[in-house]
Amino acid sequence: MAISTGAGDPDRTLPLLWRRELGVQTGSRGPKQRVSIDAVVEAALALAVDEGIEAVSMRKVAERVGIGAMSLYTYLPGKAELLDLMVDEAVGRAPREAGRGSTPRERLELLAREEYGHFRAHPWLLAVDVSRAPLGPGSSERYEYQLGLVEGLGLDDVDQDAVVALVAGFAASVARVAIESERTRRASGVSDEEWWGRNAVVLERVMDGSRFPLSGRVGQAVGERFASAISADYQFEFGLGRLLDGIDALLAEVRP
Amino acid sequence: MAISTGAGDPDRTLPLLWRRELGVQTGSRGPKQRVSIDAVVEAALALAVDEGIEAVSMRKVAERVGIGAMSLYTYLPGKAELLDLMVDEAVGRAPREAGRGSTPRERLELLAREEYGHFRAHPWLLAVDVSRAPLGPGSSERYEYQLGLVEGLGLDDVDQDAVVALVAGFAASVARVAIESERTRRASGVSDEEWWGRNAVVLERVMDGSRFPLSGRVGQAVGERFASAISADYQFEFGLGRLLDGIDALLAEVRP
DNA sequence: GAGATTAGCGTACGGCGTACGAAAAAGCTA
DNA sequence: TAGCTTTTTCGTACGCCGTACGCTAATCTC
Structure with a gap:
């Protein structure tokens, strides 16, 4: 399988990538989000480290952060975007010496x-x-x-x-x-x-x-x-x- | 995805790779095979060219050669071995000038x-x-x-x-x-x-x-x-x- | 309090690789 | 020729996957 990314709409993905700079745009009405996007990405990263990238499924990531599988889709448009966020996060953490x-x-x-x-x-x-x-x-x-x-x-x-x-x-x-x-x-x-x-x-x-x-x-x-x-x-x-x-x-x- | 190969048992894969040198070891009893391994590999290669590697599924390859999906498993132990054969075939066809x-x-x-x-x-x-x-x-x-x-x-x-x-x-x-x-x-x-x-x-x-x-x-x-x-x-x-x-x-x- | 909005998520669909077992085809032996 | 053995074929099914859809419930605005 080709674990592929970049298929996502940039209009959706870019604000997610730069979420810390742009601030999270969450609606004021309705229930609060139970976790954060950062927690989701972190859980996905941990899962990739523990069990390999092919084990990173929406169901397992959701389970790690403690929400239902479909609830993930209120944080992210889909798996492609999650992979984008994971990669950018990991690249950003490389040493710079x-x-x-x-x-x-x-x-x-x-x-x-x-x-x-x-x-x-x-x-x-x-x-x-x-x-x-x-x-x-x-x-x-x-x-x-x-x-x-x-x-x-x-x-x-x-x-x-x-x-x-x-x-x-x-x-x-x-x-x-x-x-x-x-x-x-x-x-x-x-x-x-x-x-x-x-x-x-x-x-x-x-x-x-x-x-x-x-x-x-x-x-x-x-x-x-x-x-x-x-x-x-x-x-x-x-x-x-x-x-x-x-x-x-x-x-x-x-x-x- | 990582479309991965090499997971197969080399005891099974090597004779498949060198099938032309070793001769096909097919039993004499029972029905004849309806197609050949070469035809299977060729169909998979064509499928990869036409629709990309992620479209290469056992079901679609079987359909291309005109047999049932599960019949493929009498030719090959599994998908990993099919990918091994595809890669070796394609590498062998690279120019050598x-x-x-x-x-x-x-x-x-x-x-x-x-x-x-x-x-x-x-x-x-x-x-x-x-x-x-x-x-x-x-x-x-x-x-x-x-x-x-x-x-x-x-x-x-x-x-x-x-x-x-x-x-x-x-x-x-x-x-x-x-x-x-x-x-x-x-x-x-x-x-x-x-x-x-x-x-x-x-x-x-x-x-x-x-x-x-x-x-x-x-x-x-x-x-x-x-x-x-x-x-x-x-x-x-x-x-x-x-x-x-x-x-x-x-x-x-x-x-x- | 009423209405609007939004997060959470159960269910379901169509895909995947492949385990299992029944049916059928072909050769070997008696 | 009849029966047995071996081998291929393949329908069904299981457990994964991503995710569409729609309901429930929580929370803010008025």
């Missing part, structure tokens, strides 16, 4: 580590399709923070955007494979060794030496060097080094 | 363009969580092909793996944002201009000039330069340049 780096390279490296760590700590985030999610305070603040890391380096505006997108996208990309392999390992309840052992019987029948020579050699080397658990971490370190080298070359050209 | 590049840099550039183009052409692929998906013939052949592009450059086995993963991961990462923004644009049925116009009312109230100065300036520059449709394409070109610069620097060090 990369400004401490003393060189541009160091700042971008810290940014990449921050993003990587945040996605590893909140794996459900990458399982939500966020396509043109309405701009909320969390993602806006993070974007502003990221741009601040490359301000004044001689890059034009478009390339400032491109650099931070490149670094953040790289971190998300590696985090995604790390998370996916970790989740499957957990779900299957089988260690890497046993998993490969069970595969070996079939694979050896099929991979006669001549058909996949490089894969056989390289796959073995990778497998020997790393438990696949930490293979993603090496991917991250290796890729980050290359990426920062490439960005440094650009910065050297444009240095003001 | 990057070997024509005359320099390592050129080959990796072609690889990135190939991957990017393939994901753009088969957007449903990136919506499937493939975590430690059992190795099938399609992904095995592609991995072998990718490794061939960086063979003999002086990289050790582990870094050969890391380089191709970096380039392919980058392409997938940019393709993902391109696809997601395109899908949302289509789903909302609203042009970029109109979408921003509807957001502007709320955003202007909230983004007083002082809170997000960089975002405001850069966001405007990006918006003016690109319709957001082609913004991903610039991200790709920009990122690819930096990435290849960084890899080139490494290759210059290790050149044999």
